[in-house]
Amino acid sequence: MIDRRRFIAGAAATALAAGAARVLSAAPEPVIRVTARRFVFLPNVLTLKRGVPVTLEFTSADVVMGFSAPDFNVRTDIIPGQVSRLRFAPDKVGDFTFLCDVFCGDGHEGMNGTLHVVA
């Protein structure tokens, strides 16, 4: 009986350790912080991995902006005083344009950047 209890406890500890090992071995999900201000994104080249979820965290240094990546059908508003988060996993490799899609003044048309997605 004692042996059985020890066996069960030991098995549970092993399972727990295995789970912990899985958690510890998984790389933390990447987070990229991006500042938007008229009329630039900083940084404006974001390197991502295909199939790897990433969270983009946006702040605005001045006015309401938008981030849109039409090739991945994702977008978010960027509101001054708030952190806007956008989580997605790019599903294709290449260079893709992202842009501000909320008109913010003379220079809005040039407010864009590149998602550089690697395998």
Added chain:
Amino acid sequence: MSASIDRRDFLKLAGLGGAVFASGLARGAERYAAAAQNEFFFVQLSDSHWGFEGSVINPDARGTLPKAVAAVNALAAPPDFIVFTGDLTHTTDDPAERRRRLGEFRDIVRGLKVRDVHFMPGEHDASLDHGAAFGEFFGATHYAFDHKGVHFIVLDNVSDPAARIGEEQLAWLEADLARQARDARIVVFTHRPLFPLYPQWDWATRDGDRALALLMPYRDVTVFYGHIHQENHTRTAHIEHHSAHSLIFPLPAPGSQPRREPVRWDPAHPYRGLGWREVEAEAQPPAYAISEFPVKA
């Protein structure tokens, strides 16, 4: 042969117009003749960006719009009306300067001999103040009117800086359309493309698909718009979309280069890529003959 065909052939033969784009369906001669009395034409001008400065882009930025006004005034026959499809002025952060530009633009186009002129804003006119200054000078940003059997609808997809038509205006559109027969001739004027022409360059309307869904049950719908500073002809289902040249600078073809930057002025070909158009509304069923006119020195 109708008078309108004669006139279009004359334009082609005389070299007065650019490419003539026939939009619509062929029809029997008898129906054509029966409805010919309702034929007319209007002029579309777009994207004058009054207040823009940049000598390498357009060293005649203050002269191009007046040249177009003079050219329209010089037409042998006046159009029934004229429509400006937005970006009358170039954007500015300064509300007083915005009003000064709108006022100067208004004073220039007051020189048009044709008095029936319809305006709508572009994002440069309206997005930074939700259409407030535009409204002071030109009134409503969305409205409808009828002319010789055609129902014209002006949609505002720019007063919201996020390029949305919005719930209120979509409800207005739905109610307006509900009063139209399914075979009514409908023309939509707007600034941005209602379909996602090239969203990577912000050439789209966020909720344009909802406007198009409302228009879909109507068999005869044509959209004329601006924003992209070049001619483009696209069909979504049975709805045709025709963009116009600008009166300040051309932009590159959608996605043809990495960045959406104005095409530089070519001293060897001044005013190249700038222009305006006539649209001839022919007899039912739908047909619009589009004649493009370059700006000339």
